[in-house]
Amino acid sequence: GENVEQHPSTLSVQEGDSAVIKCTYSDSASNYFPWYKQELGKRPQLIIDIRSNVGEKKDQRIAVTLNKTAKHFSLHITETQPEDSAVYFCAASRSAGNKLTFGGGTRVLVKP
Amino acid sequence: DGGITQSPKYLFRKEGQNVTLSCEQNLNHDAMYWYRQDPGQGLRLIYYSQIVNDFQKGDIAEGYSVSREKKESFPLTVTSAQKNPTAFYLCASSLRDIQETQYFGPGTRLLVL
Numbered sequence: 760g761e762n763v764e765q766h767p768s769t770l771s772v773q774e775g776d777s778a779v780i781k782c783t784y785s786d787s788a789s790n791y792f793p794w795y796k797q798e799l800g801k802r803p804q805l806i807i808d809i810r811s812n813v814g815e816k817k818d819q820r821i822a823v824t825l826n827k828t829a830k831h832f833s834l835h836i837t838e839t840q841p842e843d844s845a846v847y848f849c850a851a852s853r854s855a856g857n858k859l860t861f862g863g864g865t866r867v868l869v870k871p
Numbered sequence: 872d873g874g875i876t877q878s879p880k881y882l883f884r885k886e887g888q889n890v891t892l893s894c895e896q897n898l899n900h901d902a903m904y905w906y907r908q909d910p911g912q913g914l915r916l917i918y919y920s921q922i923v924n925d926f927q928k929g930d931i932a933e934g935y936s937v938s939r940e941k942k943e944s945f946p947l948t949v950t951s952a953q954k955n956p957t958a959f960y961l962c963a964s965s966l967r968d969i970q971e972t973q974y975f976g977p978g979t980r981l982l983v984l
Contacts, residue, residue, distance in 0.1 A: 760930070768911065791970040802961065802975040803914070810970075848913055852969050858929055859969050861906075861913040 761786040763851050765862030773870055778836040780865045782849035785830070789851040792825060792832045793859070798845045806847075807834070839869045874898045877962050877976035884949065884956060885984050892947045892979045894962030900974075901967050903945035907931060908959040908978075917960075920945055921968060949981060957983050 762785040772778045784792075793808035809816045809823045809832065816823050820839075825832040836843055849862040874897040884890045894903065902921045906914040916929030920939040934953025939945055945964075949956045959980050963973040 763913075765913070793972075795973075802977055803973075804975070805972045808972075850914075854970070857969060858916050858919060858927075859904075859973070860930075861915070863911055863913040 761789060761851055761853065761858075761860040763849060763860050763862040765849050765865055767865060768863065769866045769868070771868045771870060772839050774839055774841060776839055778839055778843070778867055778869075780834045780847055780849070780867075781831060782833070782851075782862050783829075783831040784851040784860075786851070786853055787827075787830065788853040789830075790854065791852045791859075792823070793850050794823060794834050795848045795850065795861075796845045797848065797864075803848065836867075839867075841869050841871055843867060844869045875962065875964055875974050875976040877960075877979050879979060880977070882979055882981045883984050884981060887951045889948055889950050890981070892949070892960055892962075892981070894945045894947065894976055895943055896945075896964045896974075896976075897943060898964060898966075898974065899942070900964035901942070902965045902969070902971075903939070904963045904965075904973065905929075905935070905937065905945070905947045906961045906963065908961055914961065917947065919969070956981050 790811035795803040796806045797803040822835045852859045878893045904919040905917040918937040920926035936948045962976040965971040
């Protein structure tokens with residue numbers, strides 16, 4: 760089955776700096792890669808996703824890149840703000856009707 | 872936060888006891904999911920259902936059971952066969968399938984007495 764590895768497990772950045780989280784996946788047939796953000800004490804929420812027919816996607820300060828050959832994808836947060844402090848999860852699935860496999864999560868702390 | 876609710880917020884289980892976690896959604900979503908969240912292990916899929924009266928095992932289904940008698944409801948039973956049930960349980964739903972936005976409930980924390 761699919762295996763998703765996520766690094767780093769914790770990330771501390773200064774406010775205004777950039778943060779990068781990387782994930783690798785094992786199933787070359789995976790074609791959908793969402794990112795979820797879970798603030799302390801709250802439920803996870805989708806922040807961005809990318810499909811395998813696209814190499815990069817941006818939404819304001821957030822971007823995701825996908826390298827299908829290397830089987831890895833990354834989340835980039837620019838101009839970090841204190842409200843970006845949360846746990847971020849990457850995930851992968853191979854097709855509709857199949858399951859979504861999550862990475863272990865990255866705890867991001869933005870220091871003011 | 873969407874129209875997906877879970878109850879109770881905290882649940883205590885005694886040895887040998889089965890307990891049931893409730894999950895209800897009013898989003899008219901076809902697909903529903905149960906995840907277990909342990910520290911440092913992300914979200915692991917227990918069961919999922921894409922349509923009423925049908926469900927599939929996820930990665931860690933042993934010791935759990937589900938039912939999907941109504942579109943709105945997807946209860947999870949933690950049986951006595953689950954030897955390490957202490958965790959945070961999250962229910963989610965999506966419109967049709969796994970490759971769409973999943974909306975999560977607030978979660979239930981299960982503790983063993």
